Amino acid sequence: MSVLVRIPTPLRPLAGGQSELSEEGQSVKEILDNLISRFPAMRERMMDESGELRRFINIYVNEEDIRFREGVSTPLSSGDEVSIIPAIAGGA
Amino acid sequence: MSQGIAKPVKEMSEDQITRYGRHIILKEVGGVGQRTLLGSSVLIIGAGGLGSPVALYLAAAGVGRIGLVDLDTVDMSNLQRQIIHSTETVGVPKVLSAKKTMNNLNPDIEVICHQERLTAENALDLFSGYDVIVDGSDNFGTRYVVNDAAYFLKKPLVSGSILRFEGQVIAIRGYMDTPCYRCLYPEAPPPGLVPSCSEAGVLGVLAGTIGTLQAAEVVKLLLGIGEPLSDRLLLYDALSMDFRRVRVPKDPGCKLCGPKATIHSVTGSTDVICAI
Numbered sequence: 001m002s003v004l005v006r007i008p009t010p011l012r013p014l015a016g017g018q019s020e021l022s023e024e025g026q027s028v029k030e031i032l033d034n035l036i037s038r039f040p041a042m043r044e045r046m047m048d049e050s051g052e053l054r055r056f057i058n059i060y061v062n063e064e065d066i067r068f069r070e071g072v073s074t075p076l077s078s079g080d081e082v083s084i085i086p087a088i089a090g091g092a
Numbered sequence: 093m094s095q096g097i098a099k100p101v102k103e104m105s106e107d108q109i110t111r112y113g114r115h116i117i118l119k120e121v122g123g124v125g126q127r128t129l130l131g132s133s134v135l136i137i138g139a140g141g142l143g144s145p146v147a148l149y150l151a152a153a154g155v156g157r158i159g160l161v162d163l164d165t166v167d168m169s170n171l172q173r174q175i176i177h178s179t180e181t182v183g184v185p186k187v188l189s190a191k192k193t194m195n196n197l198n199p200d201i202e203v204i205c206h207q208e209r210l211t212a213e214n215a216l217d218l219f220s221g222y223d224v225i226v227d228g229s230d231n232f233g234t235r236y237v238v239n240d241a242a243y244f245l246k247k248p249l250v251s252g253s254i255l256r257f258e259g260q261v262i263a264i265r266g267y268m269d270t271p272c273y274r275c276l277y278p279e280a281p282p283p284g285l286v287p288s289c290s291e292a293g294v295l296g297v298l299a300g301t302i303g304t305l306q307a308a309e310v311v312k313l314l315l316g317i318g319e320p321l322s323d324r325l326l327l328y329d330a331l332s333m334d335f336r337r338v339r340v341p342k343d344p345g346c347k348l349c350g351p352k353a354t355i356h357s358v359t360g361s362t363d364v365i366c367a368i
Contacts, residue, residue, distance in 0.1 A: 008258060009257050009331075010256065054285075055277070056277050056279055056280060063338050064338075083327075083336075085325075085338065086286065087253075087277040088253045088259075089229070089235055089253055091138050091253055091254060092170075092290075
């Protein structure tokens with residue numbers, strides 16, 4: 001099943017400069033695994049040493065934060081949009 | 093009409109009625125709303141990219157007392173986006189440079205300069221004299237200190253952030269049944285993992301877009317009108333001109349505003365530690 005993955009600007013250089021791409025997967029975890037196997041440099045930015053999603057990066061399926069659903073096990077349906085949203089702190 | 097946060101001033105002069113006429117004819121604002129703005133106070137953390145449009149629009153709107161917190165002086169490299177400053181104020185403390193521009197725009201308002209760095213030690217004192225807090229800071233440490241101090245004092249906080257071509261805005265009232273900044277992002281990134289604007293760049297006008305959205309949220313909160321962006325995070329991508337909102341629930345496990353909170357005072361460093 002194919003879903004649209006939105007890549008935020010801080011991570012785009014690690015994803016070949018793409019802002020959106022299509023990934024195959026039944027769950028958020030499968031999408032992340034596939035994404036990282038295509039772009040291995042994304043692993044360090046997104047995952048901590050124990051392989052958990054870093055706590056300043058949120059992942060939304062459509063409008064919903066996966067932390068408040070089933071985490072990376074959150075299932076996906078065809079046509080879903082997966083957004084990776086990191087905390088940013090710039091303001092000056 | 094909804095209740096504003098502050099007490100309205102008693103009356104407006106003829107000049108004020110002329111100056112604020114376009115507000116006064118809005119039924120959601122009206123004479124009472126404008127007098128409420130004149131009786132309101134807002135503290136802006138950072139007189140930089142985001143602070144510039146926030147300060148200018150709140151000054152123009154007649155927010156009666158506006159505080160600015162910033163230790164820095166104006167640098168030539170700021171002027172690509174920090175439009176409250178000018179070439180002639182390079183080298184001048186930012187709070188003084190901003191005050192001059194704001195009072196040129198509107199001599200009706202009081203601008204209070206706090207030329208200091210916000211810290212865990214001074215945050216509660218600084219915040220206690222204001223109705224609404226605006227975060228336009230440039231580092232994660234400050235963002236958590238701002239969030240925590242605003243929570244303990246039960247002050248609404250309008251948070252904005254920018255990097256490269258993307259920005260985020262949220263109105264935070266963690267003391268109510270809506271999330272705080274820690275519900276949204278439980279932990280700051282480790283140093284070195286997220287670039288700062290000075291390292292990664294930022295589109296100048298992005299600061300204007302996000303700061304202006306923050307100013308709109310502040311005015312709504314002060315007047316008690318509309319729906320504050322309290323349980324949604326607004327995301328803006330200037331390259332695709334895409335505005336989106338995602339839902340932000342209150343986190344029952346939040347260390348600050350959850351039922352088993354472990355944070356009971358304002359602590360933490362506000363030093364800039366981002367480097368990549």
